[in-house]
Amino acid sequence: MKAFAYVSAPDVATAVRAIATEPRAKFIGGGTNLVDLMREDIERPDTVVDISGIALTGVEELAGGGVRIGAMVRNSHLAAHPLIRSRYPVLAQAILAGASGQLRNMATVGGNILQRTRCPYFYDRAAACNKREPGSGCDAFGGFTRNHAVLGGSESCIAAHPSDMCVALAALDAVVEVESVRGVRRIPLVEFHRLPGATPHVETDIAADELITAVELPALPVATTSRYRKVRDRASYAFALVSVAAALEVQHGTVATVRLALGGVGAKPWRAHEAERLLLGAAPTEESFRRAAAAELAPAVAQPHNAFKIELAERTIVATLAQLLAAGGAA
Amino acid sequence: MTQVENRPRTGTSGPVVGRPIDRVDGVAKTTGAARYSAEYPYADIAHAALVHANVTRARITAVDTAAASAVRGVLAVITHLNAPPMKPARPVNLVNLSTLASGSSVNYLNTDEVHWNGQPVAVVVAETLDAAEEAAALVAVSYEELPATVDFGAQEPHATPQKSTAISSGGATKGDAEAALAAAPVSVDLRFTTPGHHHNALEPHATTAAWDGDRLVVHEGAQNVAWVRDQLAWKFDVPPAGIRVIAPYVGGAFGGKTMIWPGTILTVLAARVTGRPVRMMLTREGVYRAVGGRTPSTQRVALGADADGSMTALIHTSVTQIGRVGGGPEQVTSQSRHLYDAENILVQQNQVTLDALSNTAMRAPGESIGTFALEAAVDELAYELGIDPIELRMRNEPARNPIDGKRFAHRALREAYARGAELFGWSDRTPQPGSMRDGRWLVGMGVASAYHPSWQFQANVTVRLAADGTVLVRCGFHEMGMGGATAQAQIAADALGVPFESVRVEYGDTTLPTGPGAGGSGQTASVAASVVAACEKVQRTVLALATGSKDSPLRGQRLADLRARDGGLYRTDDTRGESYAAILGRAGRVSVDAAVGSDTRLGGIVGQMRFLSKFLLDNRRWVKAASGAQFCEVRVDPDTGEVRVSRWLGVFDVGTVINAKTASSQLRGGIVMGLGMALGEETLVDPRTGRIMNANLSDYHVPVHADVPPIEVHYLDEPDPTMPLGLIGVGEVGITGVAAAVANAVHHATGRRVRDLPITLDKLL
Numbered sequence A: 001m002k003a004f005a006y007v008s009a010p011d012v013a014t015a016v017r018a019i020a021t022e023p024r025a026k027f028i029g030g031g032t033n034l035v036d037l038m039r040e041d042i043e044r045p046d047t048v049v050d051i052s053g054i055a056l057t058g059v060e061e062l063a064g065g066g067v068r069i070g071a072m073v074r075n076s077h078l079a080a081h082p083l084i085r086s087r088y089p090v091l092a093q094a095i096l097a098g099a100s101g102q103l104r105n106m107a108t109v110g111g112n113i114l115q116r117t118r119c120p121y122f123y124d125r126a127a128a129c130n131k132r133e134p135g136s137g138c139d140a141f142g143g144f145t146r147n148h149a150v151l152g153g154s155e156s157c158i159a160a161h162p163s164d165m166c167v168a169l170a171a172l173d174a175v176v177e178v179e180s181v182r183g184v185r186r187i188p189l190v191e192f193h194r195l196p197g198a199t200p201h202v203e204t205d206i207a208a209d210e211l212i213t214a215v216e217l218p219a220l221p222v223a224t225t226s227r228y229r230k231v232r233d234r235a236s237y238a239f240a241l242v243s244v245a246a247a248l249e250v251q252h253g254t255v256a257t258v259r260l261a262l263g264g265v266g267a268k269p270w271r272a273h274e275a276e277r278l279l280l281g282a283a284p285t286e287e288s289f290r291r292a293a294a295a296e297l298a299p300a301v302a303q304p305h306n307a308f309k310i311e312l313a314e315r316t317i318v319a320t321l322a323q324l325l326a327a328g329g330a331a
Numbered sequence B: 001m002t003q004v005e006n007r008p009r010t011g012t013s014g015p016v017v018g019r020p021i022d023r024v025d026g027v028a029k030t031t032g033a034a035r036y037s038a039e040y041p042y043a044d045i046a047h048a049a050l051v052h053a054n055v056t057r058a059r060i061t062a063v064d065t066a067a068a069s070a071v072r073g074v075l076a077v078i079t080h081l082n083a084p085p086m087k088p089a090r091p092v093n094l095v096n097l098s099t100l101a102s103g104s105s106v107n108y109l110n111t112d113e114v115h116w117n118g119q120p121v122a123v124v125v126a127e128t129l130d131a132a133e134e135a136a137a138l139v140a141v142s143y144e145e146l147p148a149t150v151d152f153g154a155q156e157p158h159a160t161p162q163k164s165t166a167i168s169s170g171g172a173t174k175g176d177a178e179a180a181l182a183a184a185p186v187s188v189d190l191r192f193t194t195p196g197h198h199h200n201a202l203e204p205h206a207t208t209a210a211w212d213g214d215r216l217v218v219h220e221g222a223q224n225v226a227w228v229r230d231q232l233a234w235k236f237d238v239p240p241a242g243i244r245v246i247a248p249y250v251g252g253a254f255g256g257k258t259m260i261w262p263g264t265i266l267t268v269l270a271a272r273v274t275g276r277p278v279r280m281m282l283t284r285e286g287v288y289r290a291v292g293g294r295t296p297s298t299q300r301v302a303l304g305a306d307a308d309g310s311m312t313a314l315i316h317t318s319v320t321q322i323g324r325v326g327g328g329p330e331q332v333t334s335q336s337r338h339l340y341d342a343e344n345i346l347v348q349q350n351q352v353t354l355d356a357l358s359n360t361a362m363r364a365p366g367e368s369i370g371t372f373a374l375e376a377a378v379d380e381l382a383y384e385l386g387i388d389p390i391e392l393r394m395r396n397e398p399a400r401n402p403i404d405g406k407r408f409a410h411r412a413l414r415e416a417y418a419r420g421a422e423l424f425g426w427s428d429r430t431p432q433p434g435s436m437r438d439g440r441w442l443v444g445m446g447v448a449s450a451y452h453p454s455w456q457f458q459a460n461v462t463v464r465l466a467a468d469g470t471v472l473v474r475c476g477f478h479e480m481g482m483g484g485a486t487a488q489a490q491i492a493a494d495a496l497g498v499p500f501e502s503v504r505v506e507y508g509d510t511t512l513p514t515g516p517g518a519g520g521s522g523q524t525a526s527v528a529a530s531v532v533a534a535c536e537k538v539q540r541t542v543l544a545l546a547t548g549s550k551d552s553p554l555r556g557q558r559l560a561d562l563r564a565r566d567g568g569l570y571r572t573d574d575t576r577g578e579s580y581a582a583i584l585g586r587a588g589r590v591s592v593d594a595a596v597g598s599d600t601r602l603g604g605i606v607g608q609m610r611f612l613s614k615f616l617l618d619n620r621r622w623v624k625a626a627s628g629a630q631f632c633e634v635r636v637d638p639d640t641g642e643v644r645v646s647r648w649l650g651v652f653d654v655g656t657v658i659n660a661k662t663a664s665s666q667l668r669g670g671i672v673m674g675l676g677m678a679l680g681e682e683t684l685v686d687p688r689t690g691r692i693m694n695a696n697l698s699d700y701h702v703p704v705h706a707d708v709p710p711i712e713v714h715y716l717d718e719p720d721p722t723m724p725l726g727l728i729g730v731g732e733v734g735i736t737g738v739a740a741a742v743a744n745a746v747h748h749a750t751g752r753r754v755r756d757l758p759i760t761l762d763k764l765l
């Protein structure tokens, strides 16, 4: 690992000032992703600004029923919080499905949102990667693509976004608050991450000097009947091949409210807008679940090793919605 | 100086062989007091890191070390341009088995040639590990790439038959198996594939090396300290007697620490060049790049049977890979010579050669993947015949070794299946695939046979009985976590009739009498044979001392009429006898010593030859093996194809069980590793570049706790009459048959046959 300068920021103002003045600086939260990438020589910051001591650690109820989550809240803490467990079970389940207990104890909300892809060609400096070195090519094409995206990829990059938490946040209409020396901005999570297009190295909508300070969840009554289903290559401690975050409310025999997002299949946390559109007002039957799932996956582009994800995603969507229905999605 | 000071903590009385005694090193390990190879303190230690080639076949055209050398704290950047010469890899010569141990034929850093993707091309030495790693990342190597052959699948059609040698047989036939197969009323003819696997021991390969003139001390987590010594003596052209290799604790090895890999050699080189003690622990990625793994395989198993299930034909052929720079055949078809009483048998192993690092031993090399194919095929035949898979096995259980009619030293597979079926509840199984459910889950039950030949090697041992009744056993064997020191202390305690607590065992050090390597599941039996013989010599000397005195109640007795118990020798006709302390005290002796084997150069060679000829003779007479019946229950999610193993039970025939606690732990470990093989493990070699793309524990999926169900281990506990104390090694048999039992259970749950490991969920959609 390259030698670097270390700055500890006690508060937001110091943090954003430090990052604005230091060239090639990076924030560090829990460090569970950044330190790995530094050790692999993928990230080479000159300065690391430690934000883990900033008191953005609250999980607070907002007027109107939403919840505001400080960016430095640790993943374990968030998953265990009564407000999250009772109002947004999908989020608690998504976090607990990720990484391991030790990692979740360290990982922060801000860091989780900004964690980078697990594409092996991104991680291997011997391989070509447009994300790591713009314009160098992409060795994932024609290589091992089991953990790659089938939705939202481009000719220059098919890396999947690895976060579980973000899939739940996408389903819940979360809003990310960021701050820099220029001021505060609010970005809906579904717009926060960018699709790769021709510029896969530009992964999000925020600038290098912007600090994530909070995530807000709107009041969402349907979320009390929500669920996160993660399908992976072993029982625990593996990234998603496919995951589904879903919330469902049925009234008078039709779908009154639905939230659906997918992980493991998208170049970013994938909100399933098309499926939601088809489901809304439809009868809550396996048939309509299947039709919605198929429509969402219709634009999928597969590689030799990840073609199975299309069917797997469809089946997992159907199964998850069916379970929500059985668990009381019907009113 | 002894390296190992562990003593058992609990008081015991009476015989201890067979008792599940706590391991003697348990406290040291759980408290962190146990010192592993990278944990030896040296005041002025320096740290080393490797630079691995990222091309497969090439010539190095330039190395730019300027940036690396400029990193603060860097002591040396050693490349082929400035490395002092070492001797080329030692040629193999069967009189000295340590010549087998060179990991590859590459003369690291004395050549500009690159032979595999990951070959070390430089080593950086620095004051700190961080500086060494940073500098290693800054070494810029330019290559002229050469055409390379790296794709196992593409090479398979060009495989050539393995030639048989004195120690490894490439093929065998009985009758005309192809004709019998064609004529069989019921048959299966199947192709199986298994991927490459890599070593992931908890302790990555680590070396600490310190030179003093031409003398060298090496701390090295090794499965054979004597081989490390001999190989280093050769490479650095110094006398073996000046090299001491110390390895009292090895954090798992499983075959991966048998050969001498480049990390070891280059750490010793780095210490030579810098004049400092140097430590290097391979990174997890480094283990994938610079240590061999298990070969991938393709296998054909074809079985023919009469309608009643009697096998008329058994064909098992395989293709595996070796590296152009080393590696060897895997005995993939070995178990197929022994398990079924087929009238006609054909086994043949074939090989391809790739530009890859040498393949190497990994737990039950050969049988672990070979039993997958054979035992899955037997299950398929059972379904073709409509016969219960256990019943089919029982109908084909041989009385003599099927391939050549030799006698079995011991065989109890029938009993293992009978016991297992009862304990597991096999009769609750409804044979129709997909017929058993638990809520949404599809439930399946599968069985397979475990089989691993039993080996024995030469072990030099000394035993000292002191006048105070304590016993010291010394033998340079290896403790990689299996409980070897505990078992040998139990054996010596009973052999001499002293309490377990008064026996101390020294091991893992080349200053001790040369022990066997830890391999082939042969260490415990090998050392036990010598310990028992040495203890008998001690008793003879003691008896001679006693009978020399007219006051001794043992006067006129023969050893055969005495029993060693309660710290002395006692007559069996009455209760008279004497304690060792009394006999030695009267004779004015501080101790009585006995040695088995010899550590002189000539003595070593003679001993090895004598041992080998006895071993070969023995093998001409008997077929010896550990075996067992593996029972597996799985649950499969019908929507997603996820497989969860929900129950495991194994009944093993491993002869006398010295310590059921440590033995069960070994067998469970093997089963867990087998679950990895069945469901997750797969080394991904990019066929375009020959580069391993999942060289880490995040992408290479070993089982996690949540993947492992409770595992029940049972023993038949019948001594093998041809083995020392009747014991058979347990290190490898546990993994055999596991993948097949899982595959068979998955078929029972889903109706799907997956013949291509690992059984990932996409194969079940």
Ligand SMILES: Cc1cc2nc3c(=O)[nH]c(=O)nc-3n(C[C@H](O)[C@H](O)[C@H](O)COP(=O)(O)OP(=O)(O)OC[C@H]3O[C@@H](n4cnc5c(N)ncnc54)[C@H](O)[C@@H]3O)c2cc1C
Binding pocket: A026, A027, A028, A029, A030, A031, A032, A033, A034, A035, A036, A051, A071, A097, A098, A099, A100, A103, A106, A107, A108, A109, A110, A111, A112, A113, A114, A115, A162, A163, A164, A165, A210, A211, A212, A213, A237, A238, A239, A240, B698
């Ligand atoms: C072995 C392993 C397994 C894993 N498995 C899973 C899994 O199954 N599912 C899953 O979802 N995740 C998994 N993860 C990833 C894990 O969730 C992330 O590493 C973690 O969430 C990152 O949080 P952190 O606080 O440690 O981030 P850091 O490593 O500190 O930072 C990550 C990035 O975010 C930036 N950053 C951090 N905080 C802020 C902020 N407030 N504002 C602006 N920028 C910021 C940093 O500069 C850096 O670029 C796994 C990780 C490991 C190591």
